[in-house]
């Protein structure tokens with residue numbers, strides 16, 4: 194692992210690393226926050242998956258989560274949103290597909306399948322790497338995310354019952370199979386068979402969910418993507434009884450919204466990670 198930068202924050206350290214990823218057959222970058230308690234022993238770990246156009250830096254810079262992670266003694270890990278500069282033709286043409294838009298799936302369709310293996314990266318390779326290099330208790334993991342990353346967090350937790358103690362999301366893409374962003378990404382990463390898409394669709398997964406899982410979702414009512422892309426009302430109608438969904442009046446899709454509620458999300462995860 195190559196350390197790219199390091200900063201003191203709230204008595205702990207923010208670090209950014211690059212490493213050779215096996216899953217993505219490419220270099221991948223991630224940020225980590227080590228709270229002050231990391232000097233004393235192993236801690237619970239909370240993964241954050243970011244949205245379209247974001248990198249491993251966005252959440253660490255904009256969400257203001259370090260204050261709360263230091264308070265609760267939780268280690269934060271934020272991966273990049275896709276592999277980059279893989280040489281895949283077309284990967285930099287769209288802001289909502291390819292680079293910065295891996296959608297947390299394991300691509301099965303060429304040419305994307307060679308590098309775009311973000312589901313495996315986030316659920317297997319990165320946690321193993323983090324456990325090897327940092328003082329984490331791998332039995333105490335939770336996950337959260339925003340927009341495309343809210344979709345990713347929900348899918349990772351719902352597909353691995355018992356693995357994550359809790360999951361939360363800010364403005365998640367709840368039903369990518371019904372959203373233009375999701376349809377564009379899934380048809381190119383996974384191919385045209387919509388039955389296959391279900392394995393990465395939170396509403397579909399929640400319908401079949403059996404094991405109980407603490408799920409918190411915050412959604413702003415002034416979010417410009419709410420009706421077209423996020424399909425939160427569809428989630429509420431279909432499986433609303435399985436999640437705690439909070440509608441937040443006046444809030445939009447930005448990191449100002451995330452920063453306003455990130456403390457409550459950290460407290461929610463801290464309760465389940467104890």
Ligand SMILES: N[C@@H](CCC(=O)N[C@@H](CS)C(=O)NCC(=O)O)C(=O)O
Pocket residue numbers: 243244245246247251255288339340341446447448
């Ligand atoms: N294409 C638009 C929308 C992209 C967008 O809203 N991205 C969200 C995630 S879906 C985000 O977090 N952007 C980064 C930021 O706000 O710092 C843009 O680039 O402004």
